[in-house]
Amino acid sequence: MKIVFHCATPLPVKTYGGIERIVFWHMVELSRLGHKVVLIGHPDSDVKKFGIEHIPYANADLDWERLIPLDTDIAHLSYNHQVRSGLPTLCTVHGNGQLGERFLPNSVFVSKRHAQIHGAKEFVHNALDFSEYPFNEDKEINWNRFLFLAKGSWRVKNLRHCIRACRRTKKHLEIIGGRSLFPWPRIKSHGFVGGKEKLSIMENCDALLFPVRWEEPFGIAIIEAMAMGLPVIGSPYGSLPELVTEELGIICKNFEELVMYLSTDNSKKFNPRKIRETAKERFSIEKHSKAYLEYYEKILSGQELHSTAPKLIGQKRAESLLDF
Numbered sequence: 561m562k563i564v565f566h567c568a569t570p571l572p573v574k575t576y577g578g579i580e581r582i583v584f585w586h587m588v589e590l591s592r593l594g595h596k597v598v599l600i601g602h603p604d605s606d607v608k609k610f611g612i613e614h615i616p617y618a619n620a621d622l623d624w625e626r627l628i629p630l631d632t633d634i635a636h637l638s639y640n641h642q643v644r645s646g647l648p649t650l651c652t653v654h655g656n657g658q659l660g661e662r663f664l665p666n667s668v669f670v671s672k673r674h675a676q677i678h679g680a681k682e683f684v685h686n687a688l689d690f691s692e693y694p695f696n697e698d699k700e701i702n703w704n705r706f707l708f709l710a711k712g713s714w715r716v717k718n719l720r721h722c723i724r725a726c727r728r729t730k731k732h733l734e735i736i737g738g739r740s741l742f743p744w745p746r747i748k749s750h751g752f753v754g755g756k757e758k759l760s761i762m763e764n765c766d767a768l769l770f771p772v773r774w775e776e777p778f779g780i781a782i783i784e785a786m787a788m789g790l791p792v793i794g795s796p797y798g799s800l801p802e803l804v805t806e807e808l809g810i811i812c813k814n815f816e817e818l819v820m821y822l823s824t825d826n827s828k829k830f831n832p833r834k835i836r837e838t839a840k841e842r843f844s845i846e847k848h849s850k851a852y853l854e855y856y857e858k859i860l861s862g863q864e865l866h867s868t869a870p871k872l873i874g875q876k877r878a879e880s881l882l883d884f
């Protein structure tokens with residue numbers, strides 16, 4: 561099978577980047593399985609050594625679709641777009657739709673709940689190449705140093721309550737992707753970091769705080785933390801109950817529960833090795849790519865994944881703050 565991808569960001573990603581990393585790992589896995597993979601993308605991409613054909617796309621004003629090889633079987637995009645030539649196209653929906661926005665019938669969402677709120681049923685969980693996430697076999701959880709890993713300026717990610725809870729319980733908080741507006745000895749803001757620096761910070765934390773206040777589609781930070789052996793403390797919204805099972809973390813309904821769980825020593829409740837192993841079973845790139853190959857086959861056989869175009873259900877914007 562010959563599969564085309566389009567990405568404006570250089571691959572592989574050198575520092576910060578979530579969706580782009582998953583796209584790249586998926587491409588590498590498809591190539592490993594013997595499929596012909598083509599990237600129409602940034603000229604600085606370095607993918608040929610992974611068995612991926614690279615067609616440089618240097619001019620953003622150029623119609624990239626003109627570069628698609630004629631013998632391509634299917635295009636896999638990470639945004640809502642049907643290739644105009646009529647080429648079979650699968651679109652992965654990573655975010656929540658806007659009011660009135662309709663997605664292609666051949667759209668795949670990133671969690672069961674994500675699909676449900678768009679009136680859809682087809683989904684594939686995000687995944688990792690676990691070889692890029694080192695695991696300390698001697699890892700211990702001390703329930704003292706916590707991690708925030710998200711775009712802190714986005715209110716739905718709820719950095720505010722993470723900071724308040726850690727200050728109230730006198731716990732340490734390492735912030736990646738945002739900043740605390742007020743100085744506090746136990747709270748450290750790292751800004752947007754990636755690569756080894758990010759992994760080093762994560763390795764020294766005890767759990768991820770992820771009390772989001774919206775219908776979270778997936779949250780790649782969740783499985784990144786699990787890959788490092790960290791449990792996740794999250795809210796009951798979006799994909800969180802689907803991803804954070806009892807052996808992988810804690811679901812708290814409100815701020816007072818978050819404070820309670822931080823105050824109570826849960827260090828013996830979680831086994832870092834078990835967290836890593838369970839996450840690898842559920843969220844490996846191998847499982848991810850196998851699921852997408854099944855969708856490719858369905859589309860190429862003439863099936864549409866949804867009989868009607870998926871769209872966000874309800875009258876509120878997905879970014880509206882939910883109670884916490």
